[in-house]
Amino acid sequence: MPLSKEVRRLERSWQNETAWPKRLDWVEIENIRGWNGQRIRFPFPIVAIAGENGSGKSTIIQACAAAYQKQQSKGSVKQKGTKYASDFFPNTFWDQITDASVRFGYTEGKVSKEGSIRKHTERWKGNVERPIRPVQFLDLSRIVPIGGRVGYAKIAKSAHIEASAQMFDESRLGRLSNILGHRYDQAKMALADTDPDRPIPVLRRASAGYSGYHQGQGETTIAELIQTDLPKYSLVLIDEIESSLHPRAQRRLIRDLATVCRERELQIILTTHSPYILEELPKEARLQIFEQDGTRQAMIGVSPEFALSRMDDVQHPECELYVEDEAAKTLVTEMLSQRDPDLSARVTVIPYGAASVGYQLGQMVAKKRFPRPVGVFLDGDCAVGEGCCVLPGDDAPERVIFEDLARIGWGDLWIRLIRDTSVVSDACNASLPLSDHHDWIPEAAKRLMIGGNILWHAMCAEWVKRCLKKDDYQRIKGYVDDRLSDYA
Template identity: 40%
Template sequence: MPQVPPTLSPLQHDWSTARNTSKGWPQFLESVQVSGLRGWSGERVEFRFPVTAIAGENGAGKSTVLKASAAAYTTSQQDGLTFYPDDFFPNTPWETVDGVALEYQIRRGDAVNTITLRKPSKRWRGMPDRYPRAVFYLDISRTQPINTLVGYGKIAKELNFPGQVTPFSEDDRALLSRIMNRAYVDSGMARHAGKQVGILTTATGAYSNFHQGAGEDATADLVALIRTAPNNSLVIIDEVEASLHPRAQRRLMTELFDISRKRRIQFILSTHSHVILEQLPTEARVYIQGQRTGPRGIIYGITPEFAMSLMDDKDHPELFLYCEDNEASVMVDSLIRQEAPEISGRISVVPVGAASSVTMLGDIATAGNLPAKSLGVLDADQPSHVGCIRLPGSLAPEKEAFQGLDDAAWEKVALRLDVRVADLLDAVDDAQQITNHHAWVRRVAERLGPRIRVTRVWEDITAVWAKDVVDPGVRNGFVESIKQELNA
């Protein structure tokens, strides 16, 4: 399991308890809806957490959402820039932009207002209705080091160091040091020809952007931006992981969570990184599924594994089964292996997040807009939905298995785990005292000792459940539904 950033839990606590109060996020962009632009036809993207990341293939529409979001507000000169739709979506010799509408749900305190910017023909309308808020937008061009610019040698000679350098504060220098895991003893920014030039000093001496890696350059720019962003700002970052290795990506997200909580800044990010996605809570992940025909699919709570499978170009199994979480995927696999093991190698069972993500994929699969044969698998406690089947029973997976196994079945689990049945039953009874059923399997593993893995406990429980507890006719019907889809 990925390590949870230590700054995430405090942010989640503040968000859940104070989001709509004066001590919370008094300004928040809740959603943007795009119509008539780059293939968008009224789809809405919601931002459900102070730090939200949008994933998707190139061309799916991530940058369109980020740019539209940047145009939602107006701001004073000292608080960033005021962005206009024409800054991002201009007419060109090849495109004429008209018939466009951008609709925003904007929360200010405890009131939610709707603002619409429209371009029915030649002019954008609705600009005076925009609310004031500091907005900062970092696009992918920040990752282009200054030494890749034409004439950069001339620029280097013209800079008059150190007089033109604005030093970082000690807090900003420490922030940069933590992200890059380097001991900077001094740091600052110069500006020339519209380009910020970072000056970093370590124990071995000072060096500028001209001799920095792209990751240092881009991160120094980000720190410089955050330094000037006032509380309650909206900060938008395209390709947040650009030029950073995985450990630096994790450290960056740790810092963004902390900054968002302390300064009530809203971050909207785009990413192609598994590492970035796994640092985020479920509600902070959004995936845009581009379609060959029809509207885009907006999937919330997507797992990092599923996001990567959608963006990967490797060969795919013949059928994808999309379920809510790892516990459900193991249960599905156990049913298939018990009833029809010969098809298991032709199927990939993928956890995708919340039930709403499974039903969304069921809709997209029914419309024929996924790249491979696909079927949603809902937990037994969920209602039926088109494009989906349901696990046997009527309860969530952990409840269905724990409450379905009798003492004889638990004895078989104990034999598989090579533990005393009395110890296992005591662990099971203890686990079921926990209100959150998602914690039951881990508690059983903890009670049985360090040599017993959590995943092994659940695999052995579901194997016995699939063989000895599930009615054979029900098990056969479940697997037959999968085989029919596989052979369709």
């Protein structure tokens, strides 16, 4: 799906070389919870990390939180408001953290620097030398209901009155209403006279007021997030951002954060299991963590479909075939469906996103690191990659199919689309001069007054019937057969 205007504006701002003078570029985690020095990069102001439970997502954002200090340390005294590696990675009876380190690369102004915190035996070293930056770490404790939090039940059970309150201004109130999809008349963070240290969200909606003790957890979570102070250039870390939120609220939250991120030049790193969160972000902002043969890997540029396929427990066909995008998915599906329906029934086709992801997956295919048959297809304009199969033609699928069909006068495409032959020909020919081939399908579909997916499926079907060479199909079929036989 297309990116929202908020995320597109963030993309444009990110291109400004003077923007985001403080940013964390990468971290390497050594000998902590299964991480062995793999480098995790953060190439966009908002990065979403996906992966199964236990894959190491939370460890990444904890390491990021420990990379900075709130202000310059004075000796070994811990600062209030600063996170330490020992907070996240303590020694216990069951866990002994030794020979561990967190290395990180960061940018200040136009200068790229590196730093580290390390623990060889008893103590973490390097805390005093950490760079200075505001950090907000929002872990899963935020989704604990108000009544279940330490000290809050006591407030409810005692005789109390409101001692003070911090009202939401119009901007924050509008953000709250927009994210949750309800009109709130008022919102505030209140303190009871019996406890000055535990704020309670109080909302008013449809002339009825109610506190965090009676709110849905999504309301409490968003109210507290919006009221959190996020100074300019802050690093914001959020664990399982989608928790307690329905899909529309998840999408609206990312769009809201994109606006705040752009205005304050924040860096936001979050973890998620949600495809709705991933769909709201560009390819370079999606990071997938998974484990193969005991080694964790971080893959940038995955599609939401690929991320979800690596996290679900649904029974799939015998073989998974990965392709770059939806256009390639339709093409591969149509080739197999027309030429070999039985083989088509044995596979599922999933978009993976960026071509770089395809090359990484291909290397894993070559080394047989998947537990089941997997194949990887690259678009025709990509170089051959280890373990991969390149689609027919020497160009992107859209260019190959449009140009081949144009040479045969568009064949029987008009019959498939139930349109006059001249109307189909004019619409498709009018798209060819556009410089970006990604615009060809939308432009022709608009002229034909049909959906782009309908047009593309019809074009793929006609191309497979009339233009696909026997040798090209045999090469593709042979590749899929080989993947199936790898695990026979």
